[in-house]
Amino acid sequence: MYSKTLLSLALATASLLASGLSDNAKNAGLLPIPSSETELLKLIDNPKNPITKEKIELGKKLYFDPRLSKSGFISCNSCHNLSEGGDDGISAAVGHKWASNPHHLNSPTVYNSVFFSSQFWDGRDPDLEKQAQGPIQAHPEMAATKEHVVATVTSIPAYVNEFKFAYGDDVKISFEKVTDTIAIFERTLVTPSAYDDYLNGKDDAMTPLQKAGLKTFIDKGCATCHNGVALGGEMNAFNITGTYIHQNVGDFKGNENGMVKVPTLRNITQTAPYFHNGKVWNLQEAIVEMGRIQVGEKISDKEASSIEEFLKALDGRKPVLSIPMLPASTSTTPKPDLN
Structure with a gap:
């Protein structure tokens, strides 16, 4: 009887501690991906261009279609590979004519980007619809023009029919309509994780080590910048309490x-290398460096290991995707241009 009472007390204490941690996380600004599909749709939908199954499927094809690029070789998926972390796994993005990003900027993940309040490293665009227009036209990336994209899509009868199916018979296939449709697909690339399950009330979703890591993460001030549903995605000052060790690699200094x-931080274990210029490959090293330059904390190896354990709980359940079968080109489809 005595041992059962102790066990009951221990379980009750553990439950209270877990509940307190969840509350502390929410008080620190950490928010889960909603478990309710209705609530999730409220977060990811675009009232100006509501999500539908038809738009998602069309957007997926366009996302994977390299013919939207000048070379006919690069698609959105080239730099934002959905088979892994939603990025390209290299320090600086490589685009048209195998040119690396002139500012030595790393490709961020597209997974969960719908939750970002700012797009691009300098935050110049507010949403995915606007963001999708940039890489297609940027010469170091896909190097296409608006005219090339429209000519490509309208030269393929299957695409014309799919646009009508998604938007109605009177749809005008413009560059903006194409990128808006790609953005609709990207809005669905959400990866709920054990962390979300935990904050949504499932106490055993995270391991004890991951919970301890969450506490370390909050105590060290990491949630000051990495908060909200995305655990990031907003604009913030950089090099607050120190100077990033690789600051001189590339010429990026932030916005004006x-x-x-x-x-x-979602799926962070799958998106190395880290920082805007992709110069840090080890996650614990990145944690220590962030503590030094952003919150003025000397994070020990033990604390970094603890935080890393928590970050593993952010590895999400990716949408089940099949590679789309793209419609055939026609005699009027623009030819690849490698120049």
């Missing part, structure tokens, strides 16, 4: 106010 977009 020196602000830099905070990268999401």
Whole structure:
């Protein structure tokens, strides 16, 4: 009887501690992906261009279609590979004519980007619809023109029919309509994780080590910048209490106010290398460096290991995707241009 009473008390204490941790996380600004599909749709939908199954499927094809690029070789998926972390796994993005990003900027993940309040490292665009227009036209990336994209899509009868199916017979296939449709697909690339399950009330979703890591994460001030549903995605000052060790690699210094977009921590174990210029490959090293330059904390190896354990709980359940079968080109489809 005595041992059962002790066990009951221990379980009750553990439950109270877990409940307190969840409350502390929410008080620190950490928010889960909603478990309710209705609530999730409220977060990811675009009232100006509501999500539908038809738009999602069409957007997925366009996302994977390299013919939207000048070379006919690069698609959105080239730099934002959905088979892994939603990025390209290299320090600086590589685009048209195998040119690396002239500012030595790393490709951020597209997974959960719908939760970002700012797009691009300098935060110049507010949403995915606007963001999708940039890489297609950027010469170091896909190097296409608006005219090339429209000519490509309208030269393929299957695409014309799919646009009508998604938007109605009177749809005008413009560059903006194409990128808006890609953005609709990207809005669905959400990866709920054990962390979300925990904050949504499932106490055993995270391991004891992950819970301890969450506490360390909050105590060390990491949630000051990495908060909200995305655990990032907003603009913040950089090099607050120190100077990033690789600051001189590339010429990026942030926006006009020196602000830099905070990268999401979701699926962070799958998105190395880290920082805007992709110069840190080890996650614990990145944690220690962030503590030094952002919150003025000397994070020990033990604390970094603890935080890393928590970050593993952010590895999400990715949408089940099949590679789309793209419609055939026609005699009027623009030919690949490698120049």
